[in-house]
Amino acid sequence: MLLAQLKEREYRFRLALRIALPIFTLTFAFISHTFITTYQTLSTTFVVESLALLVFSTYYIFYLIYNGFSIKITDDVTQTFTREYLYNYIKKEIDTKKQYTLVLISIDNLNDINMVYGIKNGDKVLQTTVKWVSDFLESQNISNFPMGHIKGGDFIIGLENTDQRYNTIVELMLLKTDNFKVDNIEVKISANITDTSYSNQLDYMVEHLFELQDVKTKNIDNLNPNELEVAVINAVRNKQIFFAIQDVFGAKDAVFSECFVKLKTADGKIIYPKKYIKIINKLGFSIEFDLMVIEYMINNISDDKKYAINISATSLRNDKFLQKLKEFLNDGVNIKFIFIISEIEYFSYTDKFNDIIRSLKKYNIEIAVDRLGSLHSSFLYLRELDVDYMIFDRYYSNYAKIEKNIDILKGFNLMLHNRGIKSWMKNIEDKKSYDTIKTIGIDFIQGKYLSSLKEQN
Numbered sequence: 487m488l489l490a491q492l493k494e495r496e497y498r499f500r501l502a503l504r505i506a507l508p509i510f511t512l513t514f515a516f517i518s519h520t521f522i523t524t525y526q527t528l529s530t531t532f533v534v535e536s537l538a539l540l541v542f543s544t545y546y547i548f549y550l551i552y553n554g555f556s557i558k559i560t561d562d563v564t565q566t567f568t569r570e571y572l573y574n575y576i577k578k579e580i581d582t583k584k585q586y587t588l589v590l591i592s593i594d595n596l597n598d599i600n601m602v603y604g605i606k607n608g609d610k611v612l613q614t615t616v617k618w619v620s621d622f623l624e625s626q627n628i629s630n631f632p633m634g635h636i637k638g639g640d641f642i643i644g645l646e647n648t649d650q651r652y653n654t655i656v657e658l659m660l661l662k663t664d665n666f667k668v669d670n671i672e673v674k675i676s677a678n679i680t681d682t683s684y685s686n687q688l689d690y691m692v693e694h695l696f697e698l699q700d701v702k703t704k705n706i707d708n709l710n711p712n713e714l715e716v717a718v719i720n721a722v723r724n725k726q727i728f729f730a731i732q733d734v735f736g737a738k739d740a741v742f743s744e745c746f747v748k749l750k751t752a753d754g755k756i757i758y759p760k761k762y763i764k765i766i767n768k769l770g771f772s773i774e775f776d777l778m779v780i781e782y783m784i785n786n787i788s789d790d791k792k793y794a795i796n797i798s799a800t801s802l803r804n805d806k807f808l809q810k811l812k813e814f815l816n817d818g819v820n821i822k823f824i825f826i827i828s829e830i831e832y833f834s835y836t837d838k839f840n841d842i843i844r845s846l847k848k849y850n851i852e853i854a855v856d857r858l859g860s861l862h863s864s865f866l867y868l869r870e871l872d873v874d875y876m877i878f879d880r881y882y883s884n885y886a887k888i889e890k891n892i893d894i895l896k897g898f899n900l901m902l903h904n905r906g907i908k909s910w911m912k913n914i915e916d917k918k919s920y921d922t923i924k925t926i927g928i929d930f931i932q933g934k935y936l937s938s939l940k941e942q943n
Contacts, residue, residue: 513540561635563609564616572634576644577688579632587649587681589656590695591619593639594674603671614668615675616641622662626655642692649681685711697764718757718765721749722775727782734794734910734932741930742792742824747779759796767798776801777810780823784814787821794824794854802827802853803842815849824875828856832863836870843872854910859891859898868901875908875930883913883933888922895926903927 513536520536559571567575580586593599593615600608616633623631623643632644645652656677663675678698680691690711721727727749733740749757766775776797783793801807802825825846833839843853852874858864860879868876882888882895902909914920914933923931 509543510540513543564612564635564641566616566641567632567634569634569636572632572636572642572644573688575632575634576642579644579646580682580686580688583646584686585646585648585682587645587647587652587679588691588695589643589645589652590636590678590692590699591615591641591643592676592678592699594676595672596639599671599673607669607671611668611671611673612639615666615673618666619643619659622659623655628652628655636692640696642695648683649679652679687712693768714757714761715765715769717751717755718749718762719769721751721757721762722766722771722778725778725782726750726752727779729783731793732932732937734930735936736930742794742822744794744826744932745783747795772798773801773804773807777807777814780811781814784819784821790820790822792822792824792852794826796856797825797827799827799829799833803833803839808842808845812849815851822850822852824852824854826854826856826877828861829863830861832866836867840870840872859894868905868907873907875910876902877910877912878928880913883911883915883919885916885919885922888919892922892926895928899926899928 516536558568560566561568566572576586576588593611596608596611599611612635619641620633623629628645634642636642656679660675660677663673666673666675676699678695680694680698682691684694685691694711727747730746730748731743732746733743735741747759749762751757766772779795783795787793846853853871854875854877855864855867855871855873856877857879858868858876860881864876864879867873876898878895878898882891888895899909908929909927910930910932911923911928912932914923914931914935916935920931920933920935
């Protein structure tokens with residue numbers, strides 16, 4: 487048991503004891519006085535009932551104290567609902583009212599505020615923002631709405647009816663937050679909205695709000711999340727997967743290929759990675775999925791070429807995954823792999839990570855780190871890991887972005903070559919982008935433009 491849990495129990499016990507002690511004392515004094523003054527006529531029943539009352543009262547007080555602590559309604563800092571209470575509250579609202587809307591309010595720069603101005607000022611920003619949002623909604627004749635603190639700077643508001651009524655109000659609120667400050671601290675606020683037309687299950691609605699928070703997922707089709715999850719599970723279970731393959735070019739010719747894994751539903755529809763990866767991770771079988779993909783490639787590709795595939799970095803650091811992977815590759819497999827990894831959070835035990843990477847070399851497995859120049863972790867891995875390739879973020883694939891950031895690309899390319907790492911650029915779609923990238927000296931280039939040139943030749 488954690489120290490915090492022990493201390494909480496100790497605190498509850500002391501509080502219950504302080505409350506019960508006066509009642510216990512008064513009851514004991516009353517019984518004692520009755521014994522002294524009327525002991526000759528006192529019945530046995532009275533004694534039994536008095537003792538039972540004393541024991542029951544003390545027990546009941548302790549029970550109330552302990553249960554009172556187990557149910558927490560409001561968040562200590564923001565005075566909004568706690569996440570657990572909010573979820574229970576909104577689930578009942580959705581069951582009874584059917585048409586319901588959720589709004590996600592996010593303080594996007596809360597972490598920066600905590601780091602620069604301190605946690606106390608961060609708490610003040612949370613409190614002031616909640617008060618401001620509440621006042622604004624009340625000015626729009628929206629009152630008595632549930633609002634709960636979900637995590638960090640994220641709050642969810644529940645509103646009756648569909649989001650058609652609230653879209654304009656939320657947009658107006660965001661316009662008013664452009665110059666929102668708390669004691670001269672700039673506060674960046676964003677909001678997303680969804681309703682029960684997307685799903686009538688709260689968990690899916692909340693997940694969808696956080697997906698909308700990521701700009702890159704805003705173009706995902708709004709499929710029914712229940713059906714999508716079932717389709718992904720069935721496709722993985724039945725190994726309904728196939729590959730799209732694109733060549734990666736060196737100085738002149740294609741050197742290796744990248745495999746893009748897609749899933750197929752029972753009715754032949756295609757599920758792309760941006761839709762199924764989140765579900766696989768949520769269900770906790772990313773390791774099994776990665777192993778299945780590798781096994782499928784080994785069984786269906788007979789040549790000795792080199793193929794790049796995306797693999798979860800978490801899988802790569804998992805003992806079960808590594809053991810099974812080595813069993814696959816010990817059977818005289820000709821295929822050579824490049825595992826592409828990327829992760830938002832930096833894995834600090836890089837010595838252990840490097841040991842794993844080195845152990846895979848004898849199995850003809852190379853490692854590529856994706857999204858260089860975008861994710862903080864990718865730059866740190868450039869510094870710390872003995873990988874073979876670094877892939878520039880797709881942000882730099884557009885010609886205008888290449889021209890604007892050409893010195894950055896040259897600098898990264900020089901660092902890579904000094905570290906003995908090959909550079910790799912994806913999504914090159916036109917001749918101008920290709921020609922500019924070639925002048926920088928990028929080692930490997932990939933994209934529709936090069937694929938079309940190969941087809942013409």
